[in-house]
Amino acid sequence: MKRALWGFLCLSFLLVGCFDKKELEEQGYVIGIGLDKGADDTSSTQLNITFQIANPEVGSAITGGGSNEQPQQTVTLQANDILTAINAANSFVSRQISVDHTQIIVVSEELARTEQFLRIMQSVTRSSELRRGVQIIVSKEKASEFLINNDPTLETRPHKYFQLMLNRARETGIIPKGDVHRFFQLTEGDADLFLAIYATTIVDKKKENGFEDEYIAGEIPQLIGDRTQFMGSAVFKEGKMIDVIDGQETRLALILDHTSKLEDILATYPDPIDSNQRIATRFIKKKKNKVDITYRKNGPSDVSITVPFEIEVLAVPSLVNYSTEENKEKLRKSIEGNLNQKARELVQKTQEQYGTEPFYWSLYVRKNFLSIKDYEAANWNKNIYPHANVHVNFTLKKIRFGKLVKNSNLNEVRD
DSSP states (O other): OHHHHHHHHHHHHHHOOOTTOOOGGGEEEEEEEEEEEOSOTTOSSOEEEEEEEEOTTTTSTTTTTOOOOOSEEEEEEEESSHHHHHHHHTTTOSSEEEOTTOOEEEEEHHHHTSTHHHHHHHHHHHOSSSOTTOEEEEESSOHHHHHHHOOOSSOSSHHHHHHHHHHHHHHHTSSOOOBHHHHHHHHHHTSSOEEEEEEESOOOOOOTTOOTTSOOTTOSOOOSSOOOEEEEEEEEETTEEEEEEOHHHHHHHHHHOTTOOOOOEEEEEEOSSOTTOEEEEEEEOOSOOEEEEEOOTTSOOEEEEEEEEEEEEEEOTTOOOTTSHHHHHHHHHHHHHHHHHHHHHHHHHIIIIISSOSSOTHHHHGGGOSSHHHHHHHOIIIIIGGGOEEEEEEEEEEEEOTTOOSOOOHHHHHO
């Protein structure tokens, strides 16, 4: 027995080796994939596929900071799907293309609004290299133009830029978490809407008199800086893009969805005493939403949502003292009323225009059915939700004032 064990132990050393190793400079890591409709309109299968390949040596200790190499290379070719495009690209790219570290798939809005998009995404799930955590971005322009025009100033390493930018934007709620896994989870569930990140590098119009989150990418009144903008969501129903919602609606959708995690939401609300001013706050959500659904087979169902939250007051330009009980109660009612009104408008829009919702409320109605077959027959997105009586109630549990409770007295200062 001991001889056999020693024999197996000795043989195990023969299995260890580095015969299939690849050096760093031999590989080209794709950080972004772009998908556009093919140039030939008569063909429904040909795509223009763009690869943004990062140079891992730029910005690292390997080059010592004195290299003149480009941090990235962007190539575009025509192919039927992503996997065959990878093999075709290896015929003119010197390094072996690897999609192990791909972070984003950029899809042009033109392609996302077609029936072809869902078929294209099927090939993504079949690849063992592409991870399901890859984020889906819908660009207003062509995906190839988006990747080429994106030129961050602070980050020379493009993979780091997308990682930091998307993580921070998701934490503030102005864009959703729209990865490949969630796309197929919601699409195959055939009940809820999927929200993908909406972005652009073309600022063609500016929205006048908008507040901090009432924009979509391309409308933000940016005066100077990087021209790539991430804000809002592309709405997908049954694997096809149907609309775009702004940053405010995206935040509300994420707040009403208990599966989404928001870290830090900075927003302004109308000043209840001085209508010409707005109060800057931090929205804090520590507890889960309470969702109650009363299902009725032969009538409208009732959906009741309670959202508990806290507010930290950051700035009061009107200098009104909201630390008093009377003013604090006015502020509480004003903020709750503002959020409830915005939520009602969003719910009405999803019921009348979309016919279903992006809040993942279908999870709560499933307990009313004994089997998946019964649940699918009831049809949440066509029969139950569009005709349901939905009540959303934001409940402000606590108001904080940070380090400064009272504002300066302007009369004393000017005196």
